[in-house]
Amino acid sequence: MTQQTGPDQQPRVGTALRQGIELRHLRYLVAVADAGTITHAARRMFVTQPTLSQQIRRLEELVGAPLLHRRRTGVRFTAAGRVLLEESRAVLSMLEHGVTRSRQVAGLGRPRLRFVLPPNLPEGLVVRTASRLRSTADAAGVDVEWLEAPLDAEFTPIRQRRADAGLGWLMCSPDALPDPLEVVSVGEFEPEVWIPATAGNADRRTISVDELADMDVVHHHAVPVQPPTTPG
Incomplete structure (x- = not known):
């Protein structure tokens, strides 16, 4: 029926x-x-x-x-x-x-910025960026929450709304980033030496002198690299 x-x-x-x-x-x-x-x-x-x-x-x-x-x-x-x-x-x-x-309207808190700092970034770059950001945030009345987490080329933590911004290397054109990500240059950084990621012993993260002698490397005085960028 x-x-x-x-x-x-x-x-x-x-x-x-x-x-x-x-x-x-x-x-x-x-x-x-x-x-x-x-x-x-x-x-x-x-x-x-x-x-x-x-x-x-x-x-x-x-x-x-x-x-x-x-x-x-x-x-x-x-x-x-x-x-x-x-x-x-x-x-x-x-x-x-x-x-x-x-x-905030009730006077119980301040705005908070969740900022990702990947663990593999150069220490000098992290210290300078964190110091500048902290000073700017304090002047604007904003609290910063530091998140030490990997930041991939797709800036996944930010796209998934687990973070608001982060410091990382831009591996593509800024125009290729999906909305609502935006890129801001925070300066230039040149590493001492670039070597292939597959080189050396992956477990110990070491490389022998013989391997290095047969390898093409890039010294920082010879070739400038792309500056780091901050998506947000």
């Missing part, structure tokens, strides 16, 4: 989603993406693994589509899951920004 559904009986998907999806569902989804496994994400969120798995399944029911491929080695996001993950990061970032602004 089939039954026709009148206009007043149409399923209200939007209403159901608004009533069913909670911020904790979005936080759980982001935690799974950052941790790589449900087990590790559960530890970070201080919940049990079965509880987190149940909440992710509930979120999938509300969306109406699978969000994750569960494997022994971890999880992989489906196409639908990647879209919801990106939007979840945006929602949580906007909420955090709104709370911060509300506290």
Whole structure:
């Protein structure tokens, strides 16, 4: 038997989603993406693994589509899951920004800049940049939160809204960067010597004199390099 559904009986998907999806569902989804496994994400969120798995399944029911491929080695996001993950990061970032602004209006806090400093940058460059940024931020009444984390060519921590800006090497044209990233030059830096990344012993990060003698290297007095840039 089939039954026709009148206009007043149409399923209200939007209403159901608004009533069913909670911020904790979005936080759980982001935690799974950052941790790589449900087990590790559960530890970070201080919940049990079965509880987190149940909440992710509930979120999938509300969306109406699978969000994750569960494997022994971890999880992989489906196409639908990647879209919801990106939007979840945006929602949580906007909420955090709104709370911060509300506290500022109430006189309870100052603006905060989350700044990424990759661990593999030259120490001199990091010290100079951090010092200048700290002085500028203090003058503007802004707090800086330093994040020591890798910063890839796609500036993933910034695109995923885990950071606001960072210091790194620009390996492509500024026009090739996706929105809303912007690039600002902070000066020039010339390393003492460039050698191929595959050279030497990868485990010890060493290279023998014999290997170096047979290798093409670039000395900093001979060839200038592209300046570092700050996306934000």
